[in-house]
Amino acid sequence: MANLVLALHAAPAANAPAQYRSLLAYHYAQAALVSGHRVSMIFFYGAAISHAAPPTSPAAATIIEQWQRLAQQHHIPLVVCQTLAESMYQLDIDHLPDAFTAGGLTEFAQAVARADHLIQF
Numbered sequence: 001m002a003n004l005v006l007a008l009h010a011a012p013a014a015n016a017p018a019q020y021r022s023l024l025a026y027h028y029a030q031a032a033l034v035s036g037h038r039v040s041m042i043f044f045y046g047a048a049i050s051h052a053a054p055p056t057s058p059a060a061a062t063i064i065e066q067w068q069r070l071a072q073q074h075h076i077p078l079v080v081c082q083t084l085a086e087s088m089y090q091l092d093i094d095h096l097p098d099a100f101t102a103g104g105l106t107e108f109a110q111a112v113a114r115a116d117h118l119i120q121f
Contacts (some may be wrong), residue, residue, distance in 0.1 A: 001036040002116040007108070010121065011047040013060035022051070022063050025121035026070065034096040035073055041101075041111040042071070044080045049089050052080045064097070071099040087114040 006029060010021035013065035029039050044051050071078045082102035085091040091103035112118050 001038065002113065003038045003040055003110045004032055004117040005118050006041055007118060007120045008044050008048040009046045011050045012063045013057045021121045022048070026063065026066055028119065029070060033097060039074065039075050039076050040115060041079055041108070042043060043077065043101070043108045045084065049085050049091070050086065052096050053091055068097065068099040077101060079107060080097045081105065082110055083099050
């Protein structure tokens with residue numbers, strides 16, 4: 001079975017057409033895991049960093065909770081880009097929500113180098 005890294009670029013409550021990318025990525029990860037594949041990292045970059053920020057809507061809160069549960073159940077690191085989280089989103093990376101950690105493009109590149117496939121949403 002394949003070792004996958006997922007990269008998410010859309011916010012959990014983005015405007016159309018990006019609004020469903022987080023949910024699509026979540027369902028893709030679920031399907032991959034059920035099929036026996038391994039998801040070694042989910043990297044949140046750009047607008048997707050807002051997954052680690054306080055939710056702006058009930059829909060955003062729901063998808064963020066789903067990501068957290070999936071990560072905890074399957075021991076998948078949810079990694080937000082530390083540089084963007086601090087500089088553009090003013091997030092305190094020492095107090096990210098459960099299951100989220102801060103990392104850099106180096107960690108992302110290393111995970112991709114070990115993976116069989118990189119899937120971007």
